[in-house]
Amino acid sequence: MSATSCLHELFIASARQDPQAVAVVEPGQGSISYGELDALSDRLRDRLAMLGVGRGDRVGIYLPKSIDSVATLLGALKAGAAYVPVDPGAPVARGAYILHNCRVKVVVVAASLADKLGSALGELGATPASIAVDVSLAAGSGLRSALDAADRQTAAVAADKAGNEPDDLAYILYTSGSTGKPKGVMLSHENALSFVDWCSESFSPTAADRFSSHAPFHFDLSILDIHVCLKHGATLILIGEDIGKDAPRLAQLIADERISIWYSAPSILALLAQFGGLARHDYGALRQVLFAGEVFAVKHLRTLSTLWPRPRYFNLYGPTETNVCTWYEVPLPVPAERNTPYPIGKVCSHLRARVLDDGGAAVGRGSEGELCIAGPAVMRGYWELPEQTARGFFIDADGTAWYRTGDIVNEADDACYTYLGRRDRMVKRRGYRVELGEIEAGLYRHAKVKEAAVLAFADEQAGVSITAFLSSDEVKRPSLIEIKRFCAENLPLYMIPDKFSWFDSLPKTSTDKIDYQRLKEIG
Structure with a gap:
């Protein structure tokens, strides 16, 4: 476990070690250094504190992916709050429901969406304070301008350190709910740090790395992108929705930005393999390709690894409730005769896994059962859904809570798990x-x-x-x-x-x- 007890302290340590290093890049728009990002997120922390945000509160983020949104989540954490990222491209009623459901105290919102969101929240009887950001101003200028305007009205004073504990919530990620309403997965600082530390141990990132940020911030893949990168003083390359599914432009960006650690859903990598024209570019900087969220069709993985033969490939598996809980390094080359997906691999070192039958009894290797996970990365529960939280866990005789993933697997003799399907009507689509x-x-x-x-x-x-x-x-x-x-x-x-x-x-x-x-x- 990290010497720090809070997720944002990893970033603060990097900012103090090398404030001039480039922290985040908005391709074609600009960048921000660690020192500048630290100062900007401090300013937001102070403004949030002035608006009444403190330890245990929630701050909504209703912004497109940007330096502004990275600074916002760091500012929320520094204020002692949990950040709640919401998809600004989804119907506004859905976003309003999420922000109302977890009772955010403040929402940082794109100025162009502020009126619509405010109306939708008002219909629900919610009136959180808001900070409107002009997202057309790149490289952190939008948030900086919003804070400047607020300071001209009433200057914010430097806030005291929030004093979070490891069990405090760091973020809430909303996923599909069986009732037709999204449900909030509560993740603590301890949950996040245990995962980030495992990534450090497993992938050995350095300050020289350049991480892709392909996943939207309301998707759990973003936790690795953002926080592992910032822990190591590396550079985060933001990839917006406009280019994220445009294979030729995305292929060009990966080469131009010299991305060294890539992480996305397999569907994006399959798109790149088929339509990206990868043979036209130099990918000498790329050293690791991580994928998660759905099964990677072997024929597309074979094509990709032929075009990108140098990196190591890792199949990462895990629901939002645990983040990555098993991993598997794909042996290259992919044999021409192979047509079945690769395993999801062995349980991560910071977690434990069991395969249980419907009655909660462990099944032997080679037999099918539900994968259940225990350990420090497992969520605290679903926001204000105690019954669903209780149903999500199996409590064994010694009191250990095992999260029921709902995924059916079997375990091979080498302790690798193979994914066989879902227990319920939940599916993975586009990650x-x-x-x-x-x-x-x-x-x-x-x-x-x-x-x-x-x-x-x-x-x-x-x-x-x-x-x-x-x-x-x-x-x-x-x-x-x-x-x-x-x-x-x-x-x-x-x-x-x-x-x-x-x-x-x-x-x-x-x-x-x-x-x-x-x-x-x-x-």
Whole structure:
């Protein structure tokens, strides 16, 4: 465990060791040094403290990925609060629900979205203080300008150290909920530090490294990107949504920015392998390729490792509730005859793993069961959902709480785990964990939808394809354009179904419930 007790102290130590080193780069826009980032996040800490933020509070981040948002999460941590990153590209009602649900005291919001968010929060009866940031001003200038304007009204004084303890919350990440509402996964400073320390031990980063920041900040992959990088005084390269899925531009950026440690969902790497034109660029700086969030199709991994033969490749596995809990280094080259995915590997050194049957009994190696994880990285629970938290754990005879991942695995003789599938209706899509019930809940909000059932199907190219089965009482059903537009306004992009099938009425079981098995057969 780190000598520090709080996540942000890792960054502060790096800033003091080399304040002139480049901390964060916004490609094409500018950069900020460790010293400048430390000072900017201190200023935000002081403003947050003046607004009443203290130890144990929550600060919402409703900003696109930027130096501003990195400074904001550090400022929130320095103020003693947990940061709550929200996707500004998702429907505003979803973001407002999240910020209201965890009762943020302050939200730092993009100025262009402030009015819409304020209205949505007001409809929920929430009135947190806000700091509006002009995100068109790059390299931290937006937040700096917002703080300058606030200081002209009333100058903020330097705040005292918050005095956090390891068990205090560091951040809350919201994931899909089976009720149709997102649920907040509570992670403490201890949870985060145990993971960051494990990454340091396993990947040996240095101040010379340049980390990719491909994942959005509300996605748990961002914890490695940001905090492991800043712990080691390395440089974080921010990759915005505009370029993140544009394979040729992304390929160029990785080469131009000399990224040495890459981390993303496999779908992005598959896109790069197929359409990035990787052979045209020099990737001599790239030394590690990490991927997590979904199964990496072997044919795309083979192509990528042929085009990028120098780096080491690591398959990382773990839900938001544990962050990475197993890992596997892919042996290269990938054999031409291999067509099955690689294992998710061995349990990380800071955690313990067990494979249990439905009754909670351990199964032997080679037998299928649910992977359960215990250790310092396991979440504190779901925000204000004690029953769901209790269901998420198996408590053994000695009182150890084992998080039930919901993933079915088997363990080989070498202690490597192979992922076999999900226990419930939760799927991984584009690296995000998606609860099919949340998509159904969103579809039911359409006035012309009478019934909705959503199923996931295996797809060789995309990994998973989602189909929505719908019925309507209306003679004229919504057109494909209309239903897709509705989904775009009510669901995050990664939850929008790939296919819509309309029926007069969905098939039912003998107990008058929607017959999902029949729909699965219909496809």
